Amino acid sequence: MGFVETEAIVLRKYNLSDADKIVVVLTEKRGLVRGVANGAKRLKSKFASSLEFFSRIHIHYFEKEERELVSIRNTDLVESVFGKLSNPEFYDAFAEIADLLIRFTPPNEPNERLYNMTKHCLMAGASNEKYVKSVKVYFEIWLLKLGGFLPEWNECAVCSRSLTGDTATGMGLDFRLICSDCERPRVPVSYVIRDCYNFAQRTGPKKFAKRVDERETDISGLAGVIAKISDAVLERAPTAAGTYDGPEIDAA
Numbered sequence: 270m271g272f273v274e275t276e277a278i279v280l281r282k283y284n285l286s287d288a289d290k291i292v293v294v295l296t297e298k299r300g301l302v303r304g305v306a307n308g309a310k311r312l313k314s315k316f317a318s319s320l321e322f323f324s325r326i327h328i329h330y331f332e333k334e335e336r337e338l339v340s341i342r343n344t345d346l347v348e349s350v351f352g353k354l355s356n357p358e359f360y361d362a363f364a365e366i367a368d369l370l371i372r373f374t375p376p377n378e379p380n381e382r383l384y385n386m387t388k389h390c391l392m393a394g395a396s397n398e399k400y401v402k403s404v405k406v407y408f409e410i411w412l413l414k415l416g417g418f419l420p421e422w423n424e425c426a427v428c429s430r431s432l433t434g435d436t437a438t439g440m441g442l443d444f445r446l447i448c449s450d451c452e453r454p455r456v457p458v459s460y461v462i463r464d465c466y467n468f469a470q471r472t473g474p475k476k477f478a479k480r481v482d483e484r485e486t487d488i489s490g491l492a493g494v495i496a497k498i499s500d501a502v503l504e505r506a507p508t509a510a511g512t513y514d515g516p517e518i519d520a521a
């Protein structure tokens with residue numbers, strides 16, 4: 270409790286009143302944090318432009334016990350992606366990433382690996398617009414992995430044989446893989462999908478995106494599989510825990 274200074278990424282803003290905003294940030298030291306920025310809507314606000322969507326900032330805030338909303342004292346811009354937001358592909362991908370972070374992450378629980386992963390995805394996505402799609406898939410894989418929800422795809426879930434090379438596989442109901450000797454694949458998972466899935470877990474987002482781009486890999490198959498796993502996880506763990514349910518006053 271008390272004052273906290275940390276790096277953070279701005280995920281969402283709501284208007285709280287005529288002058289104030291509620292800001293949702295992913296912080297390096299405290300995980301997902303919701304805070305009030307007093308006067309943020311005023312023209313000459315001390316927060317200036319540092320509260321833009323997906324800006325990386327230094328944030329200084331005060332937290333009180335038993336209170337979920339912290340009080341933001343000041344913020345300094347570290348890096349802005351404002352120039353990228355006009356690209357709809359970038360905007361949509363990162364809006365979805367923000368949404369997933371808010372839904373998956375319990376508030377005020379430090380998770381430095383999640384922060385660094387998100388930061389590197391942001392930097393990779395901003396570095397080259399061709400990377401955006403694969404960076405988003407990379408992010409989703411790691412969000413599941415860090416939450417302990419990502420199934421191991423190294424061996425058959427039934428006979429435990431290791432799945433190497435071009436072994437034909439399908440996905441079971443629990444999202445683990447089953448080799449074609451054990452079961453005729455209902456949802457086939459190709460070698461390319463498996464290879465990308467495993468490569469993403471061994472490398473950084475930029476290297477992953479670069480390889481996908483250079484080899485012209487079609488990652489929509491992988492994206493579809495990952496989306497299915499995310500949906501199933503979110504269904505089991507209802508969103509209420511991490512979501513700000515207050516009114517969307519921004520439209521007012």
Ligand SMILES: [Zn+2]
Pocket residue numbers: 425426427428429430447448449450451
């Ligand atoms: Zn098998």
